[in-house]
Amino acid sequence: MKNSYANPEDLRWKCHKCDMFLSVGPATLTYMGNTINAQLPVCPQCGFVLVSEELALGKIAEVEQLLEDK
Amino acid sequence: MSKTVLIRLMPETMKADSSSERRVLSQTESLCPVCLKKIPAFRVTDGLDVYLEKHCESHGPFSTVIWRKDPHFETWTRPKIPIQPPVCYTEITKGCPFDCGLCASHRQITCTALIELTKRCNLHCRYCFASSQNLDDPDPDINKIEFMFKRVREAAPSCNIQLSGGEPTLRDDLPQVIGTGRQAGFGFIQLNTNGLRLANEKDYAASLKESGLSSVFLQFDGVSDEVYKALRGQALLDKKRLAIEQCARAGIGVVLVPMIVPGINAHEIGSILELGLKEYPAVRGIHFQPVSYFGRHPESVENHNRITIPEIITALEIQSNGMVAASDFHPPGCENALCSFSGKFLVMPGGGLMPIVSETNSCCNKPVRADIGARQTIFSVAGQWSAPKVQGSAIAGQGTTNSISGMDLDGFLDFVRSRSFSISGMAFQDIWNLDLDRLRDCCIHIVSNDGRLIPFCAYNLTDIQNKPIYRGQ
Ligand code: SF4
């Protein structure tokens, strides 16, 4: 799916609080009041979002670095 | 610091002044422009502007404007925890600024190492930091340059490199020099040039790119030929534009570098920004240099011939009709706060600029280790001043939207990669406004012939008779 950052193995995780399997759903990241959309593994009940290490160290880290100034 | 000491050291002229607003803000050290003796210096405000005042027993008082109006001098701070350079090539013997190499009293690591490839130049500018002429001085040969890269590598392995001069493109082996730097392990190599050869030779930019050049620091003083005639002795605007075009085609990032002189081009600050944005994404940013008085200059060294950092920031806001705001700019995380300003923006498809506010420089003014700021700058500069990874028509976010809301993550990533633009400026010091606190915090170091690293403003320092302290060593 386009704009999806969920790996099949992510969906084997359960939300600790709700005891429900994560599913791929829309999540929003915000930057200075703007919303950026992404499809991420989320808990269908409470909305908890799993950000994989790959994503955190990859694209999200790159965005952060690009937005970082000297 | 006790008041009595202050009064004893203060020059006669300062004591005579009765202005109630007059206040000593802080103290540093400087040199007498005549005898080069180290003397105390004071940052003094008259309520509006700030002056560096010093007094030599033999040669009298000197007062040089260092800050005019807003943003306010006392709010322009970015405290750092000093760091001794990990490798020092010189011993402390005579005291700062006479031990440069760097010595163990220095307070910052090298973020940019500058290598001067020649003294020759194909222009004879009325203003020239390096006082370049068509001298018969031989250029350092490729072995010497290899040695210089090696010395930088040993002291500051991950710093950025700027190749400078004279006019470095006069060397036909420039591609080889760039290749040598890349082989030595440097990831970001920038060329400081007047752009004439880039404009005149069709495949020249491509050959530099091929040897590993990332970025061109293009001397670009204005958008009218009057400015070039006044500063550089001839009409050059068409050449400058052609140079930008050639770099764009070759995939080399361009930074426009205007030297700002009051009465000559300070009124073109807004138009330079406008032109830079028109030429974006080839142009990656603009880097202003207020005139300083070392090297060759025709004007007398008087305060009305100086322009300070806050004046450039204010001019950016006024002359851009508010497209950028003074509050978009912040002091540097690497060098001393009084040395520079910068702001980073996203170029919006609808034509506006959106300031990027980063956490590290908007929060709380807590001192940060100097080398952490330096590393961040090395990374940020290399990314910002190189050509974007996404080129030409592939720029993200076409159309006229002025919002990033609702983009997906990949789209946003491409957008930021291709649309960031930097506006910055650095004020160099001369013998008149030299402030040893600033000098010790310096992160831009010139490699001397014998392989020492000399802070830029120490290297270029000349006394009242234009005699250098370091240049030529
Ligand atoms: S400027 Fe730095 S390197 Fe030079 S003498 Fe002063 S402390 Fe040492």
Ligand SMILES: [Zn+2]
């Ligand atoms: Zn849950």
Ligand SMILES: [Zn+2]
């Ligand atoms: Zn003196």
